[in-house]
Amino acid sequence: MPAPPDWKKLGDEAVEITRQYLRIDTTNPPGNETPAADFLAAILREAGLETTTLESAPGRGNLIARLPGRARDPGGALCLLHHLDVVPADPSEWSVDPFGAEIHDGYLWGRGAIDMKSMGVMQLMTVLILAREQVALERDVVFVAVADEEAGGVMGAAWLTKHHPELVTCRDVINEGGYGLTETKPPMMACALSEKALLWVKLTARGQPGHGSMPPDDPAIGKLLAALGDLAAHPPALSISPLVERTFRALAARASAPRRTAIEAILRPEARRALPALARRLPRYQRSLLGDVISMTKLEAGYKENVVPGAASATLDCRLVPETDPEEFFGRLSARMARFDVRCEILFSDGPCGVSEGPLLPLLEAVCTEAFPEAAFAPVLCPAFTDSRYFRQQGADAYGLVPVMLSNAEVATFHGIDERIPLDGLRKGCEVVYEIVTRACR
Numbered sequence: 111m112p113a114p115p116d117w118k119k120l121g122d123e124a125v126e127i128t129r130q131y132l133r134i135d136t137t138n139p140p141g142n143e144t145p146a147a148d149f150l151a152a153i154l155r156e157a158g159l160e161t162t163t164l165e166s167a168p169g170r171g172n173l174i175a176r177l178p179g180r181a182r183d184p185g186g187a188l189c190l191l192h193h194l195d196v197v198p199a200d201p202s203e204w205s206v207d208p209f210g211a212e213i214h215d216g217y218l219w220g221r222g223a224i225d226m227k228s229m230g231v232m233q234l235m236t237v238l239i240l241a242r243e244q245v246a247l248e249r250d251v252v253f254v255a256v257a258d259e260e261a262g263g264v265m266g267a268a269w270l271t272k273h274h275p276e277l278v279t280c281r282d283v284i285n286e287g288g289y290g291l292t293e294t295k296p297p298m299m300a301c302a303l304s305e306k307a308l309l310w311v312k313l314t315a316r317g318q319p320g321h322g323s324m325p326p327d328d329p330a331i332g333k334l335l336a337a338l339g340d341l342a343a344h345p346p347a348l349s350i351s352p353l354v355e356r357t358f359r360a361l362a363a364r365a366s367a368p369r370r371t372a373i374e375a376i377l378r379p380e381a382r383r384a385l386p387a388l389a390r391r392l393p394r395y396q397r398s399l400l401g402d403v404i405s406m407t408k409l410e411a412g413y414k415e416n417v418v419p420g421a422a423s424a425t426l427d428c429r430l431v432p433e434t435d436p437e438e439f440f441g442r443l444s445a446r447m448a449r450f451d452v453r454c455e456i457l458f459s460d461g462p463c464g465v466s467e468g469p470l471l472p473l474l475e476a477v478c479t480e481a482f483p484e485a486a487f488a489p490v491l492c493p494a495f496t497d498s499r500y501f502r503q504q505g506a507d508a509y510g511l512v513p514v515m516l517s518n519a520e521v522a523t524f525h526g527i528d529e530r531i532p533l534d535g536l537r538k539g540c541e542v543v544y545e546i547v548t549r550a551c552r
Contacts, residue, residue: 115239115544121537125218127153128231128536129211132220138195141265143257144171146194150234150255151175157241162277166257166269173255174270174277177240179247179551187250188470188550189280189506190237190543192230193259193266193497196222203527217530225524226286228531229512230255232543233284239544249551254278259497262308262458267497271504282470283501284546287492287510290485293518294396296364297485299478302510304353304465305492305499306403306429309436310457313337313447319420328451330422331411337450338424341404348385349401350377351431353465353491357399360488393518398493402430402439425457429493432465463499468507473550478513481542485515513542 134146144165151161154175161175171194176187199208199221206212208221218228237253239245256266270278287302315337317330350358355377362373375381376388389397404426411422430439436459444454467489475487490510498508514535523529 115541117537117541120235120239121540124231124235124536124540125213125533127234128218128223128228129213131227131231132211132218132222133209135209136195137198137221138258138260140169141195141257141261142169143194144169147171147173147255147257150230153234154237154241154253157238159237159241164270164274166265170257170265172257172266172270173253175237175253176277177237177247177251179249179251181248181250184250184276185279185281187252187280187282188547189252189254189278189283189501190233190547191254191256191267191283191285191497191501191508192226192233193263193286194227194230194255194257195260195266196225196227197260197525199529205528208529213533216533218533218536219528219530221529223529223531224512224514224516224520225529226512228514228536228539229286232513232536232539235540236544236547240547245548245552247551250280251547251551252278252280256497262495263497263500267500271500275504278501279504280501280506282468282550283498283506283508284543285496285498285501285508285510286512287494287496287498288490289512289521290482290515291518291521292515294361295369296361297482297515298361298488299482299485299513299515300357300488300490300510301471301474301478302492302496302498303467303471303489304432305463305495305510306431307434307436307463308458308460308495309428309430309440310459311426311428311440311443312455312457313424313426313452314455315422315450315452316420317422318418320418322416322418326418329418330420331418333451334411334422334424337447337452338406340446340450341406341426345404346402348389349382349431350385351399351401351433351491353432353489354399357488357490360486364486395493395521398429399491402428402434404428431491432463436461460495460499461503464502466498466502466507466509470507470509470550474509474511474546477542477546477549478511481513481538481545482515512539514539
């Protein structure tokens with residue numbers, strides 16, 4: 111029986127690896143993830159693991175390493191998945207160098223500190239311990255670090271599962287999508303069982319071009335603005351999907367009696383008309399879960415101050431709950447926009463995303479309840495897309511679970527300014543991921 115892990119020493123190692131990892135600029139675009147994949151691969155090889163790095167395009171590296179289990183069943187593996195790329199960071203907006211990996215005030219600062227290089231290191235530490243100690247496993251454990259998640263995963267998880275499915279075959283996946291939230295009442299460890307389907311739509315209006323001094327009767331910009339105004343005035347109706355209802359009920363089970371009564375009241379069918387008032391009181395993260403959402407993200411029109419353009423376009427970012435069929439949603443949207451003489455086209459759609467609820471879920475709940483007794487373990491719907499959808503489409507169950515408790519202010523640094531992770535959270539997260547994997551695979 112190997113000695114228990116020395117978590118003080120391993121935590122120090124995890125912090126140092128994370129600092130080095132954060133200093134590798136994998137801003138997407140352009141990505142350039144191969145140097146980060148090579149960095150992780152070198153650490154894995156030093157522990158005796160074989161690694162495979164595959165580039166979907168020059169510089170777009172994807173890393174795979176597999177610890178074989180006694181069952182000799184690759185399809186039964188547990189996959190530890192994270193992405194190598196990060197979103198851009200403007201140094202002029204930050205109080206620290208986004209790629210400096212500074213430590214102060216009990217935090218590790220840097221782009222990717224939460225999303226999601228720290229989780230990659232938590233997973234890496236588990237694989238390193240298992241390899242160094244030559245722990246006998248029943249199931250395979252496969253470590254997968256992919257490119258391009260921040261741009262939809264086309265050069266990463268989508269490419270990998272399409273062109274090399276044999277390397278990443280698995281039964282369960284642990285990825286991003288759910289985090290611990292300290293400011294919900296009660297605190298919550300969120301485990302994402304699904305995510306909103308992604309639908310990007312381009313709206314195009316065409317009209318009569320001409321000189322700015324002689325406005326045409328059917329300006330393209332006017333048509334587009336009328337259509338966008340209608341979307342803004344009449345957004346999708348708020349609703350509580352079955353998975354979000356489960357989140358509320360998990361919170362109610364651990365809440366004080368008055369709060370439990372209030373939560374249960376919200377879930378009654380007759381209380382649906384109160385959702386708009388409730389939504390105004392919720393943080394954006396929670397508000398975004400109340401049904402389908404449409405965000406206007408791009409506007410394009412015109413090329414000269416005194417020329418009325420003949421075309422104007424806008425891009426919509428639509429996020430749909432699992433119960434909404436993307437094709438039907440697009441059909442309704444197209445008919446609605448046609449009333450304004452505006453045409454719709456799909457830029458990207460990942461199709462419906464199923465709900466994962468396999469045998470691993472009770473184990474995740476048990477481990478997290480032990481590690482975070484103050485928090486209610488809650489199945490949730492992730493409002494954003496992740497690479498989990500590509501693995502779900504391959505038949506795997508994928509769970510979004512990053513075992514770190516975060517405040518609302520810390521959550522707000524996702525894709526934001528001064529991204530940072532509590533050092534204590536990083537260290538504890540390593541222990542929790544290790545506990546999950548060893549219980550699931552031994």
